[in-house]
Amino acid sequence: xxxxxxxxGAVPRAxxxxxxxxxFALTAGCSSSGSGVSEGAVSGAxxxxxxxxxxxxxxxxxxxxxxxxxxxxxxxxxxEGGEVPxxxxxxxxxxxxxxxxxxxxxxxxxxxxxxxxxxLQPVAAVEGPDSATVEDCLDDSGWNLGMGGSSSGQGxxxxxxxxxHDGLAWRVSDLRIWEAGSC
Numbered sequence: 001x002x003x004x005x006x007x008x009g010a011v012p013r014a015x016x017x018x019x020x021x022x023x024f025a026l027t028a029g030c031s032s033s034g035s036g037v038s039e040g041a042v043s044g045a046x047x048x049x050x051x052x053x054x055x056x057x058x059x060x061x062x063x064x065x066x067x068x069x070x071x072x073x074x075x076x077x078x079x080e081g082g083e084v085p086x087x088x089x090x091x092x093x094x095x096x097x098x099x100x101x102x103x104x105x106x107x108x109x110x111x112x113x114x115x116x117x118x119x120l121q122p123v124a125a126v127e128g129p130d131s132a133t134v135e136d137c138l139d140d141s142g143w144n145l146g147m148g149g150s151s152s153g154q155g156x157x158x159x160x161x162x163x164x165h166d167g168l169a170w171r172v173s174d175l176r177i178w179e180a181g182s183c
Contacts, residue, residue, distance in 0.1 A: 082108030
């Protein structure tokens with residue numbers, strides 16, 4: 001677990017939404033890109049051109065804070081009934097925002113009681129002045145959607161996030177959550 005993640009206190013709660021995405025993946029695929037990644041697929045993610053200057057640790061910490069802030073916001077909302085909070089726009093845009101909003105809406109309409117908290121282990125890398133990635137191996141096995149015995153997460157899964165810097169802040173723009181056992 002990274003130091004920045006420990007400081008935010010968001011790490012355990014941050015992974016809870018992975019369970020939403022696992023359920024969401026069963027019906028629509030869990031990818032915020034338009035392609036809808038299938039189980040076991042390998043992403044052909046394009047690397048952003050690297051900046052000639054090495055990224056600072058502060059930028060990586062800021063990108064990581066945006067990623068964990070997104071999860072923290074969504075997880076808190078899931079435990080409070082699933083309404084999409086306006087604060088989500090502070091951390092997510094584009095496909096990532098749409099994916100998290102859809103997951104929350106699905107949880108809200110199911111009326112399920114969310115219990116437990118998965119564990120998140122993100123690592124950020126700044127790839128340029130306005131591009132960063134986060135790779136995560138989250139364990140959602142301790143998270144329960146409240147819909148019976150099969151609603152708990154199924155274990156460690158790879159999460160790949162792309163972040164953009166809009167001149168003011170980092171925001172998650174694309175999010176891919178892979179099947180259980182992928183990390």
